[in-house]
Amino acid sequence: MFTWIAKRAWKRVPWSMVFAAAVWLVRKGREWVRENLTKKEQEELLRLVTKSKGRPSALPRRDKTRLKNIAGKALRG
Numbered sequence: 717m718f719t720w721i722a723k724r725a726w727k728r729v730p731w732s733m734v735f736a737a738a739v740w741l742v743r744k745g746r747e748w749v750r751e752n753l754t755k756k757e758q759e760e761l762l763r764l765v766t767k768s769k770g771r772p773s774a775l776p777r778r779d780k781t782r783l784k785n786i787a788g789k790a791l792r793g
Contacts, residue, residue, distance in 0.1 A: 731784075734783065734787055737787050738783055739765055742765045753789060757789070761783070761787065761790070
C-alpha cells in the first residue's frame with residue numbers, strides 16, 4: 717500500500733547507513749535475506765559486501781546502487 721513511500725525514502729538514506737544495513741544482513745539478518753531475496757540476489761549481496769572489503773568507497777557507483785536495491789528489498793520484503 718505505502719511501499720512507494722518506503723522506496724522513495726530509501727533513495728535518500730545516507731550511503732553509510734545502507735552499507736551498515738547490508739553488512740548486518742549478511743552477518744546476522746539471514747532470516748530476512750532468505751525470506752525476501754532470491755538465491756541469485758543472496759549471492760550478489762554477499763559478493764558485493766565481500767568485494768567492498770569493509771570500505772564502501774571500494775565499490776563503483778553501479779555496484780553501490782545494486783547493493784542499495786538488494787539491501788532495501790531484503791529489509792522491506
